[in-house]
Amino acid sequence: MSTEILSQYVDELLAGRERPLQEYLLKHPDKREELLPLLVGALAVHRTLRGAEPKASREEASRRRAVEELAKVMAERDDLTRKGALTRLVERLKRALGGGG
Amino acid sequence: MVETLLFIQALLTGRASLAQASDRELVARTARGDGAALEILHKRYYAKLYKLALVKVGNEDDAHDIASEAFLRAVQNVLKLDPLSSASLYPWLHTVVQNLAVDHYRRMGQVEAVSDTPDSGDLLSVFERIEDPGPLPEDIVARKQVQAAVRQALAALPEIQAQAVFYRFIGEMSLAEIGEQLGKSEGAVKSLLHRGMLHLRGRVREMAEPRRRTTKGDTGKDVHGDTLTVRR
Numbered sequence: 001m002s003t004e005i006l007s008q009y010v011d012e013l014l015a016g017r018e019r020p021l022q023e024y025l026l027k028h029p030d031k032r033e034e035l036l037p038l039l040v041g042a043l044a045v046h047r048t049l050r051g052a053e054p055k056a057s058r059e060e061a062s063r064r065r066a067v068e069e070l071a072k073v074m075a076e077r078d079d080l081t082r083k084g085a086l087t088r089l090v091e092r093l094k095r096a097l098g099g100g101g
Numbered sequence: 102m103v104e105t106l107l108f109i110q111a112l113l114t115g116r117a118s119l120a121q122a123s124d125r126e127l128v129a130r131t132a133r134g135d136g137a138a139l140e141i142l143h144k145r146y147y148a149k150l151y152k153l154a155l156v157k158v159g160n161e162d163d164a165h166d167i168a169s170e171a172f173l174r175a176v177q178n179v180l181k182l183d184p185l186s187s188a189s190l191y192p193w194l195h196t197v198v199q200n201l202a203v204d205h206y207r208r209m210g211q212v213e214a215v216s217d218t219p220d221s222g223d224l225l226s227v228f229e230r231i232e233d234p235g236p237l238p239e240d241i242v243a244r245k246q247v248q249a250a251v252r253q254a255l256a257a258l259p260e261i262q263a264q265a266v267f268y269r270f271i272g273e274m275s276l277a278e279i280g281e282q283l284g285k286s287e288g289a290v291k292s293l294l295h296r297g298m299l300h301l302r303g304r305v306r307e308m309a310e311p312r313r314r315t316t317k318g319d320t321g322k323d324v325h326g327d328t329l330t331v332r333r
Contacts, residue, residue: 002295003291003292003294003295004291006291006294006295006298007276007291007294010269010270010294014269014270014273018239020237020239021237021238021239022237036228036229037228037229037298037299037302038295038298038299040224040227040228040238040242040302041228041297041298041299041301041302042298043238043239043242044224044242044247044248044251044301045251045255045266045270045298045301046270047242047243047248048242048248048251048252048255049152049156049270049271051243051248052151052152052155052248052252053148054147054148054151054152054164054165054168055161055165058165058169059147059148059151061169062143062147062165062168062169062172063140063143063144063147065169065172065173066139066140066143066169066172066173066175066176067136067139067140069173069176069177070131070134070136070139070176070179071134071136073176073177073179073180074134077180
């Protein structure tokens with residue numbers, strides 16, 4: 001039962017509905033002692049993580065680096081593809097010449 | 102003129118639809134060199150990775166470095182990641198952040214304390230108070246020092262509970278998705294979250310106990326084994 005209530009409370013927190021803790025506890029007075037640590041824990045974790053936003057400048061710098069890295073990865077792949085195609089062509093020519101000789 | 106406007110509209114619509122695209126599609130596009138798709142993945146996950154790293158290493162600068170490095174790793178592995186095996190890229194990034202946090206500790210050669218001085222005593226009083234005449238729990242958990250205590254307590258959760266808590270609260274994954282990642286049923290995931298919250302209270306209590314003892318004039322050791330200064 002308390003597992004279910006906790007799960008429901010977390011759903012609401014994640015959906016941006018910070019329904020006051022007291023409402024839950026008032027609704028379930030007989031379970032208050034059991035629920036309090038669970039719901040306070042969930043609220044504390046949610047608030048702590050929600051409050052820890054990254055710095056916009058660092059996020060932007062990271063985004064730029066990632067895009068630059070992608071350009072590098074794509075260039076390397078294209079280079080390998082070209083080299084691979086050339087290697088395959090040389091091998092084919094060798095086989096053709098060898099077969100002809 | 103009209104053509105230009107239509108072009109701009111198409112461009113904006115395309116961008117909007119890309120923002121709604123699934124991770125699988127965005128990874129596939131990124132693997133074809135589409136920087137706009139990568140930018141959307143970055144926007145979708147950077148803050149989450151930063152928060153996870155912050156809980157793990159307790160330092161904002163290091164958390165930024167780790168989140169950024171995780172994205173570079175994703176880009177370097179994008180050709181292998183496509184097609185994405187799960188619906189979300191988050192679990193893969195999550196694992197990379199965890200590994201980077203472990204590397205960070207190895208480099209430091211020790212476990213660092215969270216930089217803020219956590220005020221776990223306040224939080225403990227909310228956890229334990231049944232009759233509630235004082236400040237609302239919502240007000241207390243909003244305090245910065247209390248949040249530092251929560252981060253420290255989260256970092257000390259047993260691994261499997263921590264995974265479930267971070268997937269749920271940071272990754273915002275459903276119980277079914279978490280179950281898939283951890284190889285557990287939805288009921289078992291609920292139970293892990295339940296145990297995680299109880300463990301959190303236990304950890305906060307451990308953190309608060311030495312503080313209580315010192316305020317009563319006792320000597321003792323804190324949770325890190327350091328001798329505490331007696332306050333009179």
